[in-house]
Amino acid sequence: MTCRLCKRDCQLKNSHIIPEFLYRSLYDEKHRFYRISVEESEKSTFIQKGVREYLLCGDCEQRLSKYERYASTVLQGGVELTVSRDGNLIHIEGIDYVKFKLFSLSILWRSSISSLDIFKQVSLGPHEEKLRKMILAEDAGRDCEYPFIMSPITHEGALQKDLIIQPTKTKLEGHVVYRFTFGGIFWVFVVSGHRIPSVVVSASISTNGKLTMLPREITEMKYISNMATELARKGKV
Template sequence: MLNDMISNCKLCLQIKNLRRSHIIPEFIYKPLYSSEHHKMIEIKEGLPGLLQKGYREELLCQDCENHLNVNFEHPSVEIWKTLTSQKASKTITVREVRDNQQNRALVFNGIDYSTFKLFLLSIIWRVSISRHSYFQKVNLGPHEEKIRQMLLSINPGKHYDYPCIINLLSESAFTPIYIPKESPRYEGHRSFRVLLTNVMIWYVISSHSEQADINGLAIKENGSLVATMLSPKKVALLRDAIDLAKNTDIPDYMFK
């Protein structure tokens, strides 16, 4: 096929025709597109710009693309919609809790642990294996291979194996953006943040973080997830992006 190339598939490692796969699943892009112009904003090298489509790259063969779609992506659509809307669905319940300082969090129950955790890991794995310059700061090193094996064998491990933590933006300020960025080490472990619309995924890249305090917020085997609420104005990552975009000639319809 014209859009294929022959090389080693990054997931099964076999030499096959490779498809131009989305690095970030396309259903996540939908709220990023302007209904009028079908574009979204990216922040690249400190500068905002308009992007027509999500990044694609020849990474996977058709069989492995189907493997990710059938086992992780398609079953995660409802879960993702529940997170972004912050409302319950037919199978997932949501309740709000507050601590003594009145910090808010949403507790989700009924999430398929294996499906959704591997879906989240598939995103950071694809970002890491990508050759695109936009993702060059994300390199999982030897953990790339471990996560590849988890994805291929549909093995999510324990909740403390590469724990995935979700933060949700508590208000809408500037949502059409995604930013992959390495965060400071947490208790000696590397971590990365990926912002997708109003969902910030925090990945702790360690297979020996069983005792880490942050595990209390990771998605659990029992299907529960505690998502802390963040104000965009209080997150430096978001403040910088908002300031950059507002000081650039980007149409008003891109802001809410």
């Protein structure tokens, strides 16, 4: 079969779409987590591994694994960073721009090429091939290309790590955006061939390794509260 990244014909691995380390806080004592579907026809079930699909060859899986290992040290500790606060804003410096951005974009890209229902709203069109070439060439692009905003999700001051939500598509000032929730963070990827507002670019990771985040209280996030209401309506929770 053909690897979706390098395009070689070879044996494929059962690859994670969202890296395994981001599921750790969801597992119970039997290494299971409870998957709740918003689809009425699907039952909620226990799953022992994160969502996977045969997409990549072994070499390409290793290629992405190095970005995942680095990102885990940024998100969960293990790499020296400079963190400062300005009111509600959190400023982080010292991030490896290429590794962290390619980690982030690889999740967006993998979600787009996946055939799994959970990722059905992620469809990048011509941007899918552009991202494939960037990832393969280890090219993170300019900071104004495919910027993303990260907002830690909190409740009464505590980071809410035990939450992964089906990604959704919406619009932001005329640009297509994809919203993900994992690792205790709300991620907003802006996918556009047009000039992206400077306020979005300035909040995204910059080529000099700086990142600005604005924590959000989970009870004030309509995106999540509306989904919880829908799950309750369907008797899922």
